[in-house]
Amino acid sequence: MTKEVFWIFLHHLNVVPLPKNTADAPADVDVEPEERARALAATYTHRHFPGSRPPVPAAPYIGGVEWDATTYLAAHLDLLNGLISSIPTVDARNTLRAEMRASGFERTMGTTLRTCKEKFYSGVHDGLRAWAAAAHEDGWETRSVREGPTMEEQAARARSASPKKSPKKKTGDEAPRIEALPPLGLDNPRLDLRLDGEIRKRSALDNDGDDGWLG
Numbered sequence: 001m002t003k004e005v006f007w008i009f010l011h012h013l014n015v016v017p018l019p020k021n022t023a024d025a026p027a028d029v030d031v032e033p034e035e036r037a038r039a040l041a042a043t044y045t046h047r048h049f050p051g052s053r054p055p056v057p058a059a060p061y062i063g064g065v066e067w068d069a070t071t072y073l074a075a076h077l078d079l080l081n082g083l084i085s086s087i088p089t090v091d092a093r094n095t096l097r098a099e100m101r102a103s104g105f106e107r108t109m110g111t112t113l114r115t116c117k118e119k120f121y122s123g124v125h126d127g128l129r130a131w132a133a134a135a136h137e138d139g140w141e142t143r144s145v146r147e148g149p150t151m152e153e154q155a156a157r158a159r160s161a162s163p164k165k166s167p168k169k170k171t172g173d174e175a176p177r178i179e180a181l182p183p184l185g186l187d188n189p190r191l192d193l194r195l196d197g198e199i200r201k202r203s204a205l206d207n208d209g210d211d212g213w214l215g
Contacts, residue, residue, distance in 0.1 A: 002112045005069040009115040016114055016125065016146040019133045040137075048085040048134040050078040053123060061120050070121040073113060077127025080105075081134065090138045097140050110145040 002009060061067060080100070087093045100106050109128060118125045132142045149157070 001069055001073060002108065005066050008066050008070070008117070008121070009112050011115045011117055012148065014114050014116075014118065016128045016132055018136055018142065018146065019129055044134075044137070045085045048081065048130060048137075050081045050085075050127070050130055053126065056122075066121075070116060070124050074121075074123030074127050077109075077113075077124065077131065081127060081130045084131075084134060093134075093138055094140055097135060097138075106145060110148045114145065114148055 056062060084093050084096060087096065097106070109131070113124050114128060116124055128145065132146050135142050135145075
C-alpha cells in the first residue's frame, strides 16, 4: 500500500509526539504504589483502545486515491492498537510488539507512515500516537517509530542495500557467435557467387542449365 501512493510519504522530518499519559503523572501521596499500578493496569484497555474520530470537513484532498489508501492504513493501525490494548499483561503485549518488529511492520511505521503529512492524513498519525503512548507505558522503545532511523542506520542500510557491480564483464557472458557454435557434422552453407572473375558465360551448347545462372 505504501508503494502504491509513495509520493505522499516525503516529510521525513516528522516526529510523532509522545502523549502524556496517566503512567507519567506524579503519583498521589495518599495512594500506595501497588494500588496505583493495579489501577493503571485495570484501565489500560480503556485508555489506549482507539476511539472514534470526528468527521473530517470536505476538502480537495478527500476522496482521492491517497485518502483511500491512508484511511485503509489507519484502519489497520486501529486494529493493531485495539489488539494490543486488549492483551491483559505487559509481557504478552511486548511479545506481540516483538513479533511486529520482526515482521517489519514497526520499521514501516517509522520509515514510511510517519512521513505522510499530518494535516491531510491525521488518521495515520492518530494511530501512530496511540501506538507510541501504549508502548511507552509498557517500557517498549519507541524512538524508531516516532523519529525514524538515525543517520547512521540510514547509511548502514544504504551500504547493505545492494552489492556494487564490477565494471568488468565476466567471462562467458559474451553473445554467442556462429563460428563458436559446436559443429553439427555438416559444413556451414555458403553461397558461391563466383565474384572472382571466373564466371563462365552461358553458351548456346550448354544444355545443363546449372552453370552461369547469374550470367
